[in-house]
Amino acid sequence: MEKSDEALMHQLQMGDLRSFDTLVKRWEKRLLNYCYRMVNDIALAEDLRQEVFLRIYRSAKMFRARAKFSTWMYRIATNLCINTLAKPGHWKETSVAVYLESESEGLDDRLIDPSDQPDEVVVKKEIEDRIRSAVACLPEDLRVVVIMRHYHDMKFREIAEILDRPTSTVKSRMVAGMERLSKMLSKQE
Amino acid sequence: MDCRFFREQIVLEGYDELDAEAKKSLEAHLQTCRECEQFQLNLTETQQALDQSTEVDRPIDIAALHKAIRPKPLPWWSRLSAWRWLAWGTAVCLILVVGLSALAWIGVDIKWEDRGLTLRIGQEVVPEITEQELVRLLEVERHATQAELVKQLQGALDEFSEQLQFHLDERQKQADAQLALIYQGLQSQRVQDLELIRQELQHLAGATEAEFLESQRVLEFILASHVSGIQQNTK
Numbered sequence: 001m002e003k004s005d006e007a008l009m010h011q012l013q014m015g016d017l018r019s020f021d022t023l024v025k026r027w028e029k030r031l032l033n034y035c036y037r038m039v040n041d042i043a044l045a046e047d048l049r050q051e052v053f054l055r056i057y058r059s060a061k062m063f064r065a066r067a068k069f070s071t072w073m074y075r076i077a078t079n080l081c082i083n084t085l086a087k088p089g090h091w092k093e094t095s096v097a098v099y100l101e102s103e104s105e106g107l108d109d110r111l112i113d114p115s116d117q118p119d120e121v122v123v124k125k126e127i128e129d130r131i132r133s134a135v136a137c138l139p140e141d142l143r144v145v146v147i148m149r150h151y152h153d154m155k156f157r158e159i160a161e162i163l164d165r166p167t168s169t170v171k172s173r174m175v176a177g178m179e180r181l182s183k184m185l186s187k188q189e
Numbered sequence: 190m191d192c193r194f195f196r197e198q199i200v201l202e203g204y205d206e207l208d209a210e211a212k213k214s215l216e217a218h219l220q221t222c223r224e225c226e227q228f229q230l231n232l233t234e235t236q237q238a239l240d241q242s243t244e245v246d247r248p249i250d251i252a253a254l255h256k257a258i259r260p261k262p263l264p265w266w267s268r269l270s271a272w273r274w275l276a277w278g279t280a281v282c283l284i285l286v287v288g289l290s291a292l293a294w295i296g297v298d299i300k301w302e303d304r305g306l307t308l309r310i311g312q313e314v315v316p317e318i319t320e321q322e323l324v325r326l327l328e329v330e331r332h333a334t335q336a337e338l339v340k341q342l343q344g345a346l347d348e349f350s351e352q353l354q355f356h357l358d359e360r361q362k363q364a365d366a367q368l369a370l371i372y373q374g375l376q377s378q379r380v381q382d383l384e385l386i387r388q389e390l391q392h393l394a395g396a397t398e399a400e401f402l403e404s405q406r407v408l409e410f411i412l413a414s415h416v417s418g419i420q421q422n423t424k
Binding site: 046127132179 | 200258
């Protein structure tokens with residue numbers, strides 16, 4: 001039977017490094033994708049993922065068994081992403097106009113299926129980039145809710161707990177975020 | 190209820206977080222509200238569009254992560270800080286040794302006595318004493334005591350001598366005063382005697398032999414009494 005995240009954290013608090021490795025393996029992909037959708041930069045997302053795991057390791061003793069590990073981890077990741085984006089060196093323009101002007105640059109090997117035809121690869125890449133850019137263009141408070149709800153399948157109550165906001169606020173942000181995305185994506189078509 | 194509320198309900202329904210009763214209420218609203226119906230359609234399309242964005246998968250470099258979580262070796266100056274108490278202790282000891290050596294060099298007597306370290310400025314350091322030297326030192330001590338006694342007696346004698354001299358001087362003054370009085374008396378007596386002699390000599394010039402003999406006897410008496418007075422005063 002697979003151990004829960006909280007049990008692994010307890011073992012890590014006891015000094016068991018293998019439990020940390022298990023947590024890393026369990027969450028590395030989801031955490032990378034969360035950071036990637038937040039910052040829209042894969043290299044930066046990888047650095048942020050590593051930093052989140054480092055912070056988890058270093059703050060393991062502060063983790064309380066009553067808390068949910070994923071909530072704690074996403075809170076660390078969210079704060080880290082937002083703080084990183086707020087730094088002058090990582091500032092990014094997020095207006096819709098800039099989004100609409102943006103064009104995909106080159107092909108990304110990550111998205112290429114060997115079975116795809118060259119044309120299909122290009123189209124797939126374009127769609128992928130547009131969606132990522134559209135999400136990245138959302139204001140941070142809307143973006144984080146959309147990513148958590150749509151891509152990470154979190155309940156609104158859970159998102160509210162991570163962001164330390166009322167559930168009603170999270171819901172209204174989701175409505176606003178989806179409306180903006182709908183407008184941005186429909187304009188492209 | 191306004192459309193704002195129902196749009197939240199549409200989103201909840203789109204993510205399967207709406208209970209059956211709320212679903213019925215929403216469906217009833219959608220039957221009557223074209224805008225909300227359109228919002229639901231847009232939401233579904235947006236969800237489908239978002240689903241086209243696939244997930245990336247780049248495994249983490251676990252070795253690099255382990256390396257990062259491993260405590261980094263401290264730089265040499267930080268490692269030195271771990272020994273800072275020993276360094277401080279050594280420095281304090283060195284300062285003490287150098288300081289005490291300097292004090293000893295300039296002639297301060299440094300001793301460890303019952304009550305701790307004692308410093309005496311301007312005293313010679315007494316070397317280790319042998320038994321013979323101790324005897325000799327005791328002799329010196331005894332002599333020193335005798336000398337002190339002689340000195341004390343000498344002092345008392347000097348004081349006594351001064352007092353005696355003072356009394357002698359006083360007596361001398363008194364004696365001088367008495368002698369002066371005696372001298373004055375003698376002088377007065379001599380003047381009287383000389384007057385008497387002059388009168389007798391004048392008388393002798395026209396006197397007979399019998400009167401001469403009487404005068405001679407008076408003069409001899411006067412002379413004898415005068416000599417006798419002098420002798421008495423002299424004594």
